[in-house]
Amino acid sequence: MYTRGPVIVMELPEQLNHAEGGAFLAEMQPLLEIHRPRVVLDCSQVQHMDSAGIEVLLHCVEEAMKRDGDLKLAALSPAAAAILELMRVDRLFEVFASADEAARSFHAVASIEESQSPPWYSVPYGLPDLKSAS
Amino acid sequence: MGLGAIVVIGAERESLLAGPLACVDILGRSMVERAIERFVRYEVEAVTVLAESEECYGSRTSAGGLDSANVKVVADVVSAITEQLKEYAEKGIEHSFIVSGSMYAETDLLDLFYFHREAQQIVTRGIDREGPLDLWVVDCAKAREADLGILLKEEQEPGNSYFIRDYVSRVTQPQDLRRLVSDALAGRCALRPSGREIRPGIWIGERAEVHRRARIVAPAYIGCGSKVEEDTLITRCSSIERDCYVDCGTVIEDSSILANTHVGIWLDVCHAVASGNKLLSLGHDVVVEISDPSVMRSNDETRRALDLSLQHVEQQVVAAIEVAAIQREQPPAPETWQLGANPIQG
Numbered sequence: 001m002y003t004r005g006p007v008i009v010m011e012l013p014e015q016l017n018h019a020e021g022g023a024f025l026a027e028m029q030p031l032l033e034i035h036r037p038r039v040v041l042d043c044s045q046v047q048h049m050d051s052a053g054i055e056v057l058l059h060c061v062e063e064a065m066k067r068d069g070d071l072k073l074a075a076l077s078p079a080a081a082a083i084l085e086l087m088r089v090d091r092l093f094e095v096f097a098s099a100d101e102a103a104r105s106f107h108a109v110a111s112i113e114e115s116q117s118p119p120w121y122s123v124p125y126g127l128p129d130l131k132s133a134s
Numbered sequence: 135m136g137l138g139a140i141v142v143i144g145a146e147r148e149s150l151l152a153g154p155l156a157c158v159d160i161l162g163r164s165m166v167e168r169a170i171e172r173f174v175r176y177e178v179e180a181v182t183v184l185a186e187s188e189e190c191y192g193s194r195t196s197a198g199g200l201d202s203a204n205v206k207v208v209a210d211v212v213s214a215i216t217e218q219l220k221e222y223a224e225k226g227i228e229h230s231f232i233v234s235g236s237m238y239a240e241t242d243l244l245d246l247f248y249f250h251r252e253a254q255q256i257v258t259r260g261i262d263r264e265g266p267l268d269l270w271v272v273d274c275a276k277a278r279e280a281d282l283g284i285l286l287k288e289e290q291e292p293g294n295s296y297f298i299r300d301y302v303s304r305v306t307q308p309q310d311l312r313r314l315v316s317d318a319l320a321g322r323c324a325l326r327p328s329g330r331e332i333r334p335g336i337w338i339g340e341r342a343e344v345h346r347r348a349r350i351v352a353p354a355y356i357g358c359g360s361k362v363e364e365d366t367l368i369t370r371c372s373s374i375e376r377d378c379y380v381d382c383g384t385v386i387e388d389s390s391i392l393a394n395t396h397v398g399i400w401l402d403v404c405h406a407v408a409s410g411n412k413l414l415s416l417g418h419d420v421v422v423e424i425s426d427p428s429v430m431r432s433n434d435e436t437r438r439a440l441d442l443s444l445q446h447v448e449q450q451v452v453a454a455i456e457v458a459a460i461q462r463e464q465p466p467a468p469e470t471w472q473l474g475a476n477p478i479q480g
Contacts, residue, residue, distance in 0.1 A: 017425070050426045082415035082422045086429070088402045 001031075004040075004103035009074075011042045016053030025056050032060060037069035040102040044075035049083050061092060070094075074102040137247065138180045138222040138230035138274070139173040141166055141203070142211055145186035149421045150308050150407060150414045151392070153187070156235030158409075159375045159393045160311060161318055161355050162328030162339055166235040170203045176243050179227055182206065183235075184214045212283040219282070223274040232286070234268030238314060240300040240324050247271055249296045257285045261295045262302045271296075308390075308407040308414050315390050316371040319353035327355045327373075339376060357393070377433055394433040401429065410434075 001010050008031050013020045031037060039060065057071075064071040072094045076084070084090040096102035143156045143166060157164050163171075166183060173181050181203040208214035215232060222230050229247060233239075239260065250258035250271040257277070260269035270286060277285070301323040303314045318325040319335070329339035335352025343361045344350060351369035356362060357376040365383045368374065372386045375393040380386060383400040391397060392409035407414040410432035411424045424430040 048423075048425070050424070051429060052426075078415070078418035078420035079422050082406075082413065082418045082420055083424075085415070085417075086401055086403065086406075086413060086422075086424075088400065 001027075004100070005107065006036075007038045007040060007103040007106045009040045009042055009099045009103060011044070012046050014045050014047045016046055016049040016056065018050070018052035021052050021056040025059065028060055029063075032063040032067070032069075035067060035069075037064045037067055037071075038106045039064055039069070039071045040074050040096075040099050040106075041071065042074050042099045043077060043080050044099075046077055046080045049080055051087065054083070054087050054089055058089065058092070070106070072096060072102040072105065074099040136226055136228040137176075137178045138227040139170075139178045139182070140215055140218055140230055140232045141169050141173075141181065141183045141235050142215070142232065142268075143183060143185040143187075143235040144211075146306075148307060150409055150412050154236065155305050155308070155311060158311065159357065160305075160314060161325065161337070161373055162357055162376070165238055165305060168238070168325070169233055169235060172243070173231065174202050178231070180204070180222065180225070182218050184208050184211060184218065186211060212286070215286075216277070216282050219272060219274045219277045223278060227274055230272050230274050232270040232272055236305045237268050238301075238303040238305060238323075238325065239267060239269055239298055240302070241269075241296075241298045246296050253294060255294060256280055257282075259286075259295050260298050261292075262298045264302075264304075266295070267298065267302065267304070269298075309416060312390050312407055312416060315355075315373045316388075319355060319371040319373065321353075329355070329358065379433060396427075396431045396433045398429045 001008060003009065010028065010031070013024055016024070031039065041057070041060070061071040074096045075098055076095050081090065081095075084093070094102070094105065096105065143154055146154055148155075151158060156166050170181050170183070183203045183205045185205065185207050186209075187207070206214065219230055229250065231243065231247075239262075241260065246258070246260065246269075256273050258271045260267040272282075301317070303310060303317070303323070305311050305314055314323075314325065317323045318327065327337040329337045329342075332338050333352060335354070336350050337355045338344065339356060339358030339360070341359045342356045344356060345362060345364040345366070347364040348362045348366045348368070350356070350362075351367070353371050354368045355373040356368070357374055357378065359376050360374050360378040360380075362368065362374065362380045363382045366380050367385045367387070368380070369386070370388040372389050372391075374380060374386065374391045375395075377394050378391050379396045380391070381397060381399040384397055385402050385404070386397070387402070387404045389403045389406045389408065391403070392407065395408050395410055397403060397408065403413070405416045407416070408430060411427070411430050413422045413424060413430065414420070415422065
């Protein structure tokens, strides 16, 4: 595991099955419990993935989204991509060619969010006008 | 005239299948079966299949597909062809076609033969736009005197080869198989699925079961004995060969499911060829082995288990019949009525 700013990059094991997936999830769980987890899963080492592995990915993305974060996949091997497509979960993830690219995509989102004015619901509606009137 | 034919099945394998592609069902029949049928239609006197490995045609011979051919397992193809041509010559067969089982060519074989006879050469090879084809006509008597290995391999002068303008497919990889299926279902070639065309472009084999809530979009093929469950979608020139099972909600799009494959629930099989627990994704150009039997597996194991359970049921039925026969011989004693046990009282 390593970090790119606020983004955590995790490398998936070669075999993402029931046993390996369980161990990976145990390692992953505390990282997903922070506020707005931004996680990139580097799939470059994945040689084999079964339905238990898919379940691990789905659990991770669900946990991340619950806390207003996101999980992205990087360096997907052709075999892993084929399995994700077969299981209909490929459309649930953003997929990038490399972990760096995936991490950068989080930074792009963060910079856009910072440059934008606070959302309308954070300021009481009409309050400035009332103050100026008084 | 005296015409013979030799169909050669190579031992080449690739990662998706256990045997050669020539013996794999394509829209209900293997390419070898189709080649033999074609030669039989042309009233060729003798058809011989020379197979380099035994397992490649074992299942098909038991299915009765190669009944009209003499099948031989050989170690060296060229020497086996030479021997076969010698045998043909002794039987009075003057010329013989030699064709690879993995090649599909729509050409007038008699025209090819007349061309060969007029050219007065030992061997005439078929060619198409992409180059030489594994299709020859050989003079059986003259071939005995020449080195056949060199004659078959050498490229002939364009004037001495027979040019085929019609549809040709060299099925050497599963990708080629998929293309041939698409071409056949889309009507780009004369290959027709075996089965009944229940609606324009939708072909169904015998004993195939399609749930009324399954959606089949033409052109598509469902092979004999296959079962397609509810809410499935079979579309874009997809083929499901014999004895397959497609579970609920699965989408089969632009794909071929080869014989005896169980496809699990709620899957997307797109642009792929599946056989047993292996899936070739044509988009990603990778063969994936699925370890989870609920996702994808070979139906052979299921059938074996079913056969065993059927045997068990059969044994139970036999035992029940025997018991019934014994009881018939010895009628049971009449039931004795007891006052408390009689439901109709009063």
